[in-house]
Amino acid sequence: MKYIKWMYVVMAAMVLVNLASEYILNGKYSAIASWLVTALFFFGTLFFINAKHSLSKK
Structure with missing residues (x-):
């Protein structure tokens, strides 16, 4: 569940970077800002992979 929360935080950060820019x-x-959004997308993808892996174990 913690990975899903971090995915939401990363998504909100992407929106905030775009709005601030x-x-x-x-x-x-x-x-x-585009590079930051790309890096945040990469981290969001990692959190998604971890969430998918941890939820499939249960």
Whole structure:
């Protein structure tokens, strides 16, 4: 269950990075924000794999 919570945290962080990039920073650092979203997507995928593995054991 803890992996599912972390997946939600990663998803919320992706949304916050996009919103901060566009509205607070006016798109000046959109390339850096894109890299951050890509890294967060990678970590979210890892949490998904761990959640799938731990839930299939039960």
